[in-house]
Amino acid sequence: MTNSQPFRTLNLQLAMSSNALQWLSLVVIIWLQSVSGTNTNFPAYSPQLKELLSMSQVQLNNLAFASDAGKLFGFFSGIAALYLPLWLVLLIGSALGLVGYGLQYLFITHQISSLSYAHIFLLTVLAGNSICWINIVCYVVIIQNFPSDRQVSVGLTTSYQGLSAKIYTVLVDALFFSPDKRAKSYLLLNSILPLLVCVMAAPFVRDFNVGTSKNMEVGFMFMFFVTTATGIYAVISSLGSLPSWLPPLGNAICILVLLLAPLVIPVDTEILGAKKICCCRHRNGGDCPRTNTDNGSADVEGDVCRVEKQEESSCHWSH
Numbered sequence: 494m495t496n497s498q499p500f501r502t503l504n505l506q507l508a509m510s511s512n513a514l515q516w517l518s519l520v521v522i523i524w525l526q527s528v529s530g531t532n533t534n535f536p537a538y539s540p541q542l543k544e545l546l547s548m549s550q551v552q553l554n555n556l557a558f559a560s561d562a563g564k565l566f567g568f569f570s571g572i573a574a575l576y577l578p579l580w581l582v583l584l585i586g587s588a589l590g591l592v593g594y595g596l597q598y599l600f601i602t603h604q605i606s607s608l609s610y611a612h613i614f615l616l617t618v619l620a621g622n623s624i625c626w627i628n629i630v631c632y633v634v635i636i637q638n639f640p641s642d643r644q645v646s647v648g649l650t651t652s653y654q655g656l657s658a659k660i661y662t663v664l665v666d667a668l669f670f671s672p673d674k675r676a677k678s679y680l681l682l683n684s685i686l687p688l689l690v691c692v693m694a695a696p697f698v699r700d701f702n703v704g705t706s707k708n709m710e711v712g713f714m715f716m717f718f719v720t721t722a723t724g725i726y727a728v729i730s731s732l733g734s735l736p737s738w739l740p741p742l743g744n745a746i747c748i749l750v751l752l753l754a755p756l757v758i759p760v761d762t763e764i765l766g767a768k769k770i771c772c773c774r775h776r777n778g779g780d781c782p783r784t785n786t787d788n789g790s791a792d793v794e795g796d797v798c799r800v801e802k803q804e805e806s807s808c809h810w811s812h
Contacts, residue, residue: 514701516712516759518638521694522631522650523755525583528690529627530657531590531620531683532560537665538676541601546610559614563621570626579630580695586626587691593620594684601677620683627687630698637700642709649716652724659727661686663748666741712758723751 543553573582593616600608639646669678
């Protein structure tokens, strides 16, 4: 590196953490997509709604449509994403779901008794619309953080929407044993589980400004392997092909482990980053210069610390 090139002393950990956070944002989006398909649980509790409201089959079918009707107003979430922080858009979506499903849960458990068919219809529309707010945040974050691999990233995370029904069913089987409580528990989980995941994910739904990333094939190959394994396990367990000795709680733990497995990539990235930091500091006496791009931002891909074992014994930044 010539003396004429610009230098600025920066914290390498910040750069490596940004790279790890890029992958962590993908994992968080996977979790959001996994719990966002709350409308798939409607058949589980619709018989009790039909009984409480004395609905006809046609009215019940219209109620099933109400959730999809909420998605017709999804453009509101798109407009909000233009002017509001993404974390706020995410929390608004989870709050809409909390209200939409929460009031229905209170009704089906006889905590409130003044809801009519029209009220339930509108609450279902509201709950269906909440899914759009979560999805729009997922798409924006993935496109921002993986600009060169956005098609693959969006396809990968979107595939987890098909896992929602399985996740809720497994949780109900593991946590609620009474047949009378099972239908009600779906509404309870619909209202609180997306909210909890959204609150956890809120700090990570932003653009980490990592630039154009390269050499990410290994990470995506691992993600594809985990996704395929998760899908195969979900299908096999749904067909009743699991060993009889595996209890419902064990099934839930297996799903949880498969959902946590993608964390291997950001953790591994951070560990490798820490090793490079130690290498640079050891070989440079604690100083690690770093180059900048023309606009003043850090060039994450270019500022990779490489140990030249054969040519030289010092650690330098390639740009």
